[in-house]
Amino acid sequence: MKLRGLAFAVLIALGAAGAAGSAQAQTMSYAQAAGLLAQHCGEDIMKVCRGQNLGNGAIYNCLSQNVSRLSPACAANHEGIRQMTEARAAAQLEVHKVCDRDRAQYCPGLVPGDGNIVSCLLEASKVVSQACTSALINAGYNQQ
Amino acid sequence: MKIQMRSVLLLSAALMAPVALAAPASAQAVTSNAQIVQGLQASVADVPNVSAEALRGLAVAHMKYTGPPESRPPLAIQLDQLAQINVEIEFDLNSAMIKPSSYRTLGSIADAMHNPILLGYKFLVVGNTDTTGTREINLKLSQERADAVMQALATTFRVDPRRLQAVGLGEENLQDVKHPQAAINRRVQIFNLGSTGVLAP
Numbered sequence: 400m401k402l403r404g405l406a407f408a409v410l411i412a413l414g415a416a417g418a419a420g421s422a423q424a425q426t427m428s429y430a431q432a433a434g435l436l437a438q439h440c441g442e443d444i445m446k447v448c449r450g451q452n453l454g455n456g457a458i459y460n461c462l463s464q465n466v467s468r469l470s471p472a473c474a475a476n477h478e479g480i481r482q483m484t485e486a487r488a489a490a491q492l493e494v495h496k497v498c499d500r501d502r503a504q505y506c507p508g509l510v511p512g513d514g515n516i517v518s519c520l521l522e523a524s525k526v527v528s529q530a531c532t533s534a535l536i537n538a539g540y541n542q543q
Numbered sequence: 544m545k546i547q548m549r550s551v552l553l554l555s556a557a558l559m560a561p562v563a564l565a566a567p568a569s570a571q572a573v574t575s576n577a578q579i580v581q582g583l584q585a586s587v588a589d590v591p592n593v594s595a596e597a598l599r600g601l602a603v604a605h606m607k608y609t610g611p612p613e614s615r616p617p618l619a620i621q622l623d624q625l626a627q628i629n630v631e632i633e634f635d636l637n638s639a640m641i642k643p644s645s646y647r648t649l650g651s652i653a654d655a656m657h658n659p660i661l662l663g664y665k666f667l668v669v670g671n672t673d674t675t676g677t678r679e680i681n682l683k684l685s686q687e688r689a690d691a692v693m694q695a696l697a698t699t700f701r702v703d704p705r706r707l708q709a710v711g712l713g714e715e716n717l718q719d720v721k722h723p724q725a726a727i728n729r730r731v732q733i734f735n736l737g738s739t740g741v742l743a744p
Contacts, residue, residue: 514663
């Protein structure tokens with residue numbers, strides 16, 4: 400239900416992303432999502448949300464509050480694109496929960512909050528759990 | 544193993560490079576995400592102590608040099624040693640609004656900051672203008688623009704705000720002092736400020 404606004408373009412881009420990478424991530428990069436937003440809503444943003452910025456949800460709020468003034472492509476896609484960005488962010492947070500046991504087991508000495516944890520987990524990729532591996536892929540951390 | 548980088552890396556991350564955007568002729572390069580990561584990789588173990596606050600003080604102090612840009616001394620700080628990239632981010636005229644044409648570039652910077660290689664580091668976003676307009680307005684506008692970039696990274700793209708600082712240097716740190724109104728001076732720089740240490744989750 401939540402993904403109803405997700406239009407074709409997003410799915411196609413995600414498909415391309417999945418095909419290009421070695422593993423099938425369920426998310427897309429921030430660059431891809433941001434590029435799609437510019438592609439579908441760039442003109443709308445300059446017209447309807449001029450002066451506002453991407454940070455703090457300002458552009459998203461502006462687009463949501465002015466749906467009737469948006470081009471069809473932007474109206475149909477902006478919510479889905481937002482959800483792709485949120486999905487990537489959630490996946491990155493999720494890694495630390497899903498992989499916590501793997502961290503304790505394979506990265507002794509690294510405590511939660513250490514920026515080296517992800518690198519350690521990737522180095523231990525042959526032994527970390529399947530769930531952790533999937534979480535690393537969805538977070539985009541394996542794309543080096 | 545970490546690849547050792549040369550001490551100075553200046554990459555022009557012209558990811559989107561709209562044709563109208565005059566990229567610096569000397570440093571033009573289509574830069575991939577991997578190149579941003581490479582450019583921002585810490586090159587020295589002992590990063591000199593640089594902060595947004597210290598740089599802001601230097602920029603304000605620099606405004607006492609009232610002669611033409613060519614006659615002003617450079618900012619008294621060693622930024623060259625830091626791993627850094629120059630990015631082209633388009634802003635609306637006289638505004639801190641980032642144009643949608645630069646969203647993808649911002650997303651790429653965020654992806655780089657979330658790359659495992661860079662996850663343990665903190666970064667400084669520096670805004671610069673050319674010499675069009677007054678120095679005071681340029682200082683203020685560049686700070687607002689650097690803040691806008693930092694805000695987008697920290698909120699929309701979830702880079703931990705504890706890893707980010709932003710400062711606007713106005714026209715006080717021109718890249719090309721001989722051509723003070725050249726496009727090359729209107730740039731956003733990102734510097735690696737060294738390890739974050741452990742950040743409480």
